[in-house]
Amino acid sequence: MAKAGRAAAAWRAYQEVSRTGSPGLGARLRAVPRMIGGVMRGTYPHMGKSKLAMMGLGVVYILSPVDVIPEFLLLVGVADDFGVFLWLMTSLLGESGRYVDWERRHRPLEVPAEGGPEGR
Structure with a gap:
């Protein structure tokens, strides 16, 4: 993805x-x-393990x-990490936002515990 494309994606995420x-x-x-647990258990169907693996590789790369491009090349070396x-x-913010929305739609309503302030 070109530098302008990355900046545009960051702006859309914001x-x-x-x-x-x-x-x-x-x-x-x-x-x-x-979300990671849901993907690993297979309970969250909207993100595959391959995308999760790519994100993991991104963390490892950083x-x-x-x-690939050493930091001693100054700006070019830092730009690839950035x-x-x-x-x-x-990716994480987009996927986790979709996960929160999915979780809100699919998580059963939590019943308040008896004796607590909500149960009175």
């Missing part, structure tokens, strides 16, 4: 997170572990000291 009625950033970040970071964040 607009999506900021949209009224859309899950906020905090809700999306808290949903990531549940954290790895071995790079591009992977932007892709990873926009």
